[in-house]
Amino acid sequence: MSDDPSTATVHAPATGPDQPLSDPFEVNRRYLGSVAYRLLGSFTDAEDVLQEAWLRWRSVDRSAVADPRAFLTTVVTRLCYDQLGSARARREAYFGEWLPEPAVSYQDAPASPAEVAELGESVSMALLAVMEQLTPAERAAFVLHDVFAVGFDEIAASLDRTPDAARQLASRARRRVKAGSRRSTADPAEHRQAVEAFAAATARGDIESLLAVLDPDVVWHSDGGGIVTAGARPVFGADKVSRLVRGLAAKFLTPGWSFGFALVNGEPGVIWYPQPGLVGGVIAFTVTDGRITEAYTVVNPEKLAHLNVAAS
Structure with a gap:
């Protein structure tokens, strides 16, 4: 079982002759899977996003990509943004409460600083549930900035907004999350x-x-x-x-x-x-x-x- 609870089943296609371990998609796969899960609250949907992102990465002119990680983050964010709109309609028709798919780990050891930087802080079920109340744009800005420390210039490019608009989205999302949360105070x-x-x-x-x-x-x-x-x-x-x-x-x-x-x-x-x-x-x-x-x-x-x- 994967030691990382948030990417246990978010897979890119297996590495092969045309996808060496040094390929930027493979290098960033766990990070991209973590972004997709936190944006969507679903491993199933996150895996679909990664499959589509991988196909797009294969078809792009990589010589024109200055920063592969930023480019792939933008691709994954836009795919998730598109899914969030249709997901909201599906969840409104869902029987009973819709809760996120849980990320489970049997490892008690804390993540290393490098893993925390790569995968973002853990997002509790309570926080994921509250984020269901955000608009897709608010959720994307909040997750990218507050969880993964992505800059507002990059977020703006992902959402086709200005940096100031992206900052306002994150700020509004933060206020809504705070108002709707009963955050844990326990160690x-x-x-x-x-x-x-x-x-x-x-x-x-x-x-x-x-x-x-x-x-x-x-x-x-x-x-x-x-x-x-x-x-x-x-x-x-x-x-x-x-x-x-x-x-x-x-x-x-x-x-x-x-x-x-x-x-x-x-x-x-x-x-x-x-x-x-x-x-x-x-x-x-x-x-x-x-x-x-x-x-x-x-x-x-x-x-x-x-x-x-x-x-x-």
């Missing part, structure tokens, strides 16, 4: 402690212990896509969420099922398996002051398929 150890307490209480069916780890105003989000039974709307409040979780545990934590811990979009989360090697669901959490304020549960098998492929 990794505190976050993990809350998740482990949640898992232990869930396994026991212990309502009182669940209430102790859930914020009174906790929000539970679910995405089954109409394929797997899941709530069509968020569930609000610790009492309702704790009873929901106990009911789910009674239904799913049966012999043959197992669950464990993993990093979900760079933060401690829970993953469970209906049978060995088959991912049945992933939960990402936001933790504030030691309590869980939001949970994002993805059980739509189409959004988990990349995890089974990556683990095989």
Whole structure:
């Protein structure tokens, strides 16, 4: 399995005689995959974008490309920008809540400084969900500048805007993200402690212990896509969420099922398996002051398929 959770299944075509390892597309493939995933929230769509970007790269006059990385970033951004418009229409017709496809890593070791620079900071499920409220242009400007530190001149070229307009897009997106976010205030150890307490209480069916780890105003989000039974709307409040979780545990934590811990979009989360090697669901959490304020549960098998492929 790839050590990088955000590019586990975003593949360019295999390197061959006409695509050596020194080819700029191959050199930047992980970075481009990270950009596409953070712009789209979908590994499936990100992989489609990389395939199309690779085809365009093959057909371009490379002698006229002064900066291949900037050129490829522009190509990927424009392809994602086009997809975001149609994706919004699809997601409005989606059954229940639409949540991003989770990026899962079983590696606890932090990324090296070079990897952070190449791949951008981890983008939590909560932040990806909030970014669904941005316009395609706002999302592109925010991700490129705030996550990948791309300059506004380059962003402007990608979006066919002026640098000042690109700066305004990023600023507006930043304000909207801040207004819509319940960002985690927990350090990794505190976050993990809350998740482990949640898992232990869930396994026991212990309502009182669940209430102790859930914020009174906790929000539970679910995405089954109409394929797997899941709530069509968020569930609000610790009492309702704790009873929901106990009911789910009674239904799913049966012999043959197992669950464990993993990093979900760079933060401690829970993953469970209906049978060995088959991912049945992933939960990402936001933790504030030691309590869980939001949970994002993805059980739509189409959004988990990349995890089974990556683990095989």
